[in-house]
Amino acid sequence: MPPESPLVIPAQAVQPLEFKRIQSLTYQMAGIDLRDGKEALVGARLNKRIRELGLKDVSSYLSVVEADRTGLELAALIDALTTNFTSFLREPQHFEFLRSVILPEMADGASLRIWSAGCATGEEPYSILFHLVQALGERRVGEVEILASDISTRALTAAEAGVYPAARMRELPEEWRKRFFQRGVGTQEGMVRVRREWRSRIRFQRINLMEDLASLPRFHVIFCRNVMIYFNKATQQKLVRRFATQLESGGWLLIGHSEGLMGMEHELSYVMPATYRKPMNRRG
Ligand SMILES: C[S@@+](CC[C@H](N)C(=O)[O-])C[C@H]1O[C@@H](n2cnc3c(N)ncnc32)[C@H](O)[C@@H]1O
Incomplete structure (x- = not known):
């Protein structure tokens, strides 16, 4: 007898009206500009979540997202549509x-606040921290505040856990591997984890960049790299202006090298590709 063929559940097709609803939801809630023509991709990505929730189609799933006041289902939707x-x-x-x-510009003893906005699974804020430890020494780093945020709870949970495949250590200098990571044993064989003393130096927080940022402190450096690619020009411009307000005088905004602020009106000065600075002695 031939072996039974595996049960294949067909992907949920996204209908044009459902796609419009997804576009409007992700735009209103997360600023994400989902372009036409991505219906098949979106259907394939949402399928898993629809099955997990035991729902029958995309439409019922969207009703769940809209009714969920906690924002967690929206986060799951965004997770399905973005890449971390x-x-x-x-x-x-x-x-x-x-x-x-x-760093050389920062006076000894002066406060230093750095924000990794859209930190995904944490490699960016940990890379910042490890550089600071090397450049400033452990004692001074204790006074530095590093905030790492993302809209995705899944990515943030991974960032906070600081667990990565050991193969990823190839990206890092030998000295860093020893100093900042511990090797997994038993069920964690093949994985490494950022040591607790370093993980605890970073504050992880879920922040949707489309929401009010006024409760945050001002920062000396904001890393927001490869996040604005999801937003349209108008949303990018608004966000850059809000980042400028959130920067200390003379503070820095670092964006992805494939992103640019060309044609946008803002108060930051261009320093070099993907690097901008708020003028000194002006408060936004
Ligand atoms: C490609 S990752 C970039 C990670 C890191 N900054 C880097 O350059 O390697 C983009 C991140 O932006 C996050 N993101 C997208 N829209 C967001 C929003 N409205 N608010 C906060 N984070 C958002 C995604 O969840 C994702 O983790």
């Missing part, structure tokens, strides 16, 4: 700039 791709030391020019230009 990141890596340690991604776009290394910024870390070199942090070490050679930004």
Whole structure:
């Protein structure tokens, strides 16, 4: 007898009206500009979540998202539609700039607040922290505040756990592997974890960048890299202006190298690709 073929559940097709509803939801709630033509991709990505919740179609799923006041189901929807791709030391020019230009300007003993906005699974804020430890020493780093945020609760949970496949250590210098990570044993074989003493130096918080940022402190450096790619120009411009308000005088905004602020009106000065600065002595 031939083996039974596996049960294949067909992907939920997204109908044009449902796609419009998804576009409007993700735009209103997260600023995400979902372009036409992505219906098949979106259907494939939402399918898993629809099955997990035992729902019958995309339409019922969207009603669940709209009715959920906690915002968690919206976060799951955003998770399905965005990528949390990141890596340690991604776009290394910024870390070199942090070490050679930004940190030397900071007076000893002065406060230093750094925000990794859209930190995904944490490689960016950990890369920032490890550079600070090397450049400033452990004692001074104790006084630095690092905030790491993302809209995705799934990504943030991973960031806070700080567990990565050991193969990812190839991206890092030998000295860092020993100092900042511990090897997993038993069921964690093949994984590494950022040591607790370093994980505890970063504050992880769920922040939707479309929401009010006024409760946050002002920062000396904001990393917001490879996040604005999801937003349209108008939303990007509004966000850049809000980041400018959130920066200390003379503070820095670092964006992804494939992003740019060309044609946008804002008060930041261009320093070099993907690097902007708020003028000194002006408060937004
Ligand atoms: C490609 S990752 C970038 C990670 C890291 N900054 C880097 O450059 O490697 C983009 C992140 O932006 C987050 N994101 C998208 N829309 C957001 C929003 N409205 N508020 C906060 N985070 C958002 C996604 O959840 C995702 O983790």
